[in-house]
Amino acid sequence: MKKRGVNLGILFLLTAMLSLTFNSCYKENPTLARILVVDENGETCLNAKVRLYPTPTIPPPHGAIVIDDVLYTDADGYVIFDYTEAFKSGQAGFAVLNIEVYNSDESQYGEGIIKIEEEKMNDETVVIQP
Numbered sequence: 119m120k121k122r123g124v125n126l127g128i129l130f131l132l133t134a135m136l137s138l139t140f141n142s143c144y145k146e147n148p149t150l151a152r153i154l155v156v157d158e159n160g161e162t163c164l165n166a167k168v169r170l171y172p173t174p175t176i177p178p179p180h181g182a183i184v185i186d187d188v189l190y191t192d193a194d195g196y197v198i199f200d201y202t203e204a205f206k207s208g209q210a211g212f213a214v215l216n217i218e219v220y221n222s223d224e225s226q227y228g229e230g231i232i233k234i235e236e237e238k239m240n241d242e243t244v245v246i247q248p
Contacts, residue, residue, distance in 0.1 A: 147237035149212060151199040154243045155191050155219050157226060162195025163246060165222040170199055170215045170232070185215065205236045212236045219244045 155166040171186045185204070189197040205212050217230040228246035 146202065146205070148239075149201045149205040149234065149236050150239045151201065151215070151232055151234050152239055152241050153191075153197050153199075153217060153219075153232070154241070155195050155197070155221075155228070156243060156245055157221075158245060158247050162193075163191055163221050163226075164193055164195070166191040166195070166197075166246065167220045167222075167224075168197045168244075169218040171218070172213060172215055185213065201234060217242060217244055219246055221246055 151170060153168050153170075155163045155168065157163055167188060167190055169186070169188045172184075185201075187199055189199060191197045201212065212234045214231060214233045217228075217232055219228040219230075220226070226246040226248055228244040230242055230244045232240060232242040234240045
């Protein structure tokens with residue numbers, strides 16, 4: 119006659135091992151912010167300076183600004199900020215950031231806001247004008 123305790127113990131052990139295996143295989147998707155910069159004629163802008171930064175809800179020094187990033191657009195007018203490492207799995211939402219853009223000779227300016235949702239490509243277009 120088999121003991122039920124042994125069978126339940128083996129079943130519990132197998133279940134625990136399987137759950138650990140599946141949890142450790144989770145790979146998060148990238149959290150990206152893609153900004154397209156165009157002028158008032160709809161033409162893309164090369165080498166435009168794009169800055170992403172938050173508006174702190176608590177004034178410094180307690181409300182330290184964690185994100186303040188600058189990149190320059192490519193030939194297609196795009197810049198991609200990668201926040202995959204900054205996002206923590208299980209976090210509810212990521213960030214709402216201000217966008218500030220200057221063209222290469224700083225004669226044109228544009229601004230906007232982007233809501234960055236975790237584990238996806240978040241797109242926004244900014245139009246720059248004199």
